[in-house]
Amino acid sequence: MDIHFLTYKLILATAILLISLVIAMYSTLVERKVAGFFQDRLGPNRAGIFGLLQPVADGLKLFMKEEFMPATADKFLYILGPCLTMLVALLSSAVIPWGGTLEIDGHSYALQMADINIGVLYTFAVVSIGVYGIMIGGWASNNKYALMGAVRAASQMISYELAMSMAIVTIVMTTGSLSLSDIVAQQHGFNWNIWTQPIGFFVFTICVFAECNRTPFDLPECETELIGGYHTEYSSMKLGFYLFSEYINMFIASAMISTLYFGGYNFPFQDALGLSHNLITILGTLVFFAKIMFFIFLFMWVRWTLPRFRYDQLMRFGWKILLPWSMLNLILTGFFHLLFK
Amino acid sequence: MSQNTKIQLTNRSKVVSNKEMTLVEKFYLPAIFKGMLITLSHFFKKEVTIQYPEQKRPMADIYRGLHVLKRDDEGRERCTACGLCALSCPAEAITMVAAERKDDELNLYREEKYASIYEINMLRCIFCGNCETACPKEAIFLTDRLVSSETNRASFVYGKELLLEPKNAPLDVSKRQTAEVLSFKRDKTKAHNK
Numbered sequence: 001m002d003i004h005f006l007t008y009k010l011i012l013a014t015a016i017l018l019i020s021l022v023i024a025m026y027s028t029l030v031e032r033k034v035a036g037f038f039q040d041r042l043g044p045n046r047a048g049i050f051g052l053l054q055p056v057a058d059g060l061k062l063f064m065k066e067e068f069m070p071a072t073a074d075k076f077l078y079i080l081g082p083c084l085t086m087l088v089a090l091l092s093s094a095v096i097p098w099g100g101t102l103e104i105d106g107h108s109y110a111l112q113m114a115d116i117n118i119g120v121l122y123t124f125a126v127v128s129i130g131v132y133g134i135m136i137g138g139w140a141s142n143n144k145y146a147l148m149g150a151v152r153a154a155s156q157m158i159s160y161e162l163a164m165s166m167a168i169v170t171i172v173m174t175t176g177s178l179s180l181s182d183i184v185a186q187q188h189g190f191n192w193n194i195w196t197q198p199i200g201f202f203v204f205t206i207c208v209f210a211e212c213n214r215t216p217f218d219l220p221e222c223e224t225e226l227i228g229g230y231h232t233e234y235s236s237m238k239l240g241f242y243l244f245s246e247y248i249n250m251f252i253a254s255a256m257i258s259t260l261y262f263g264g265y266n267f268p269f270q271d272a273l274g275l276s277h278n279l280i281t282i283l284g285t286l287v288f289f290a291k292i293m294f295f296i297f298l299f300m301w302v303r304w305t306l307p308r309f310r311y312d313q314l315m316r317f318g319w320k321i322l323l324p325w326s327m328l329n330l331i332l333t334g335f336f337h338l339l340f341k
Numbered sequence: 342m343s344q345n346t347k348i349q350l351t352n353r354s355k356v357v358s359n360k361e362m363t364l365v366e367k368f369y370l371p372a373i374f375k376g377m378l379i380t381l382s383h384f385f386k387k388e389v390t391i392q393y394p395e396q397k398r399p400m401a402d403i404y405r406g407l408h409v410l411k412r413d414d415e416g417r418e419r420c421t422a423c424g425l426c427a428l429s430c431p432a433e434a435i436t437m438v439a440a441e442r443k444d445d446e447l448n449l450y451r452e453e454k455y456a457s458i459y460e461i462n463m464l465r466c467i468f469c470g471n472c473e474t475a476c477p478k479e480a481i482f483l484t485d486r487l488v489s490s491e492t493n494r495a496s497f498v499y500g501k502e503l504l505l506e507p508k509n510a511p512l513d514v515s516k517r518q519t520a521e522v523l524s525f526k527r528d529k530t531k532a533h534n535k
Contacts, residue, residue: 034384040386040389041390306373306376
């Protein structure tokens, strides 16, 4: 392993970590701003110009808050919960291809942390671990509302993971690869998967909303019936970790939607522009982030439009509507794949 | 409108029915998109927010806000501590202590008797304006100023130092004290003056 490779990976890892954290940080502000605009309000605008210092103020506030732990809580698990959630939220960013390759001094640097050939499987595994953070936190709090929220979260995530996996399996079938960089590379130009997989896209997007515990699937933390759900007993930065990881999850989920269905860093006419390879890569990364921003906005847009599902509706929707549709999509795709290949 | 039709405030109410949903409706997505378009239209609407400390909502001319104890043209306090305002106050928010004017205080108080302590509890006050109506000396008026928020109850008891208008900056109450109001107050044929 040469020093070149190590420094490049180190720089890339730091950049990805920082970018995810900063985007998650400012998502909290954007969320409140967007909510304000949707409700004919202004949103926070006092801390700094346009309220740009608001996330800093919120973070400071969370750090200053009393570090509270219930007397009957399981001390070790209570701390493990938010840490695990945060860790898992950051883990999945490792396999996402953030851009093409940069050519510097004859060396080729891929803008992807780890191009493992089972990237899709890895993402699944990591997303499934995500439920443990919530489950452990809810269990360790020793509070009935927290436990209820955690149980809801677990059953919801497991239910929706099925339909989501089906949607991704369909993608894997058409591309014939489990590597995310392959999946993106095959969507070169404007050959995005959304054109061939519209049903898969809808199923996947809806499931991702459920996986991120976002409205209309925010039952694990619905404040009206469960006080705060699994993070009822949490305060200070431990609560901050839970809230923050939700936004990181949202960022990663948006990146996954863009990667799988909207061509990742590919954009139309990228070959016709006649630009140099490096410039195309940088432009592609910017386009990728624009796509991510759009989907983060979509997350917020839906949140401030739709009310929350009832629990039985949530389960019925997951098992009786989404799963059959994703299966139908799988069978249809397989059929056409055989017919026209 | 015939005898049988129900009288309604508006005609926008709809009768709810539990009819079977059509196939398109069962997908929910069209309805969701419709809802999202509605929220998006609000995204681009003008915000109704008033940026309070910098920007203030226009007040009505006769707004009943924070009280003021008026001075006369020579800067002497008009209040004679007759107690009619306290008597008329339905919330019992006003208390006062009367005192006799000394010879060297001729330029401070208009009449021989004055209020040495005059307090209004702003938490009790309902801003009805009865004190203003009751006052025979045109000494107390409600203004378009607001009572500021405090962190403890004691600070809401406003004494003379807060209520009395400053000598060099008299408050304009002409909007509340119109000719009609004055003539009504002084009309000897009316019950309140008998």
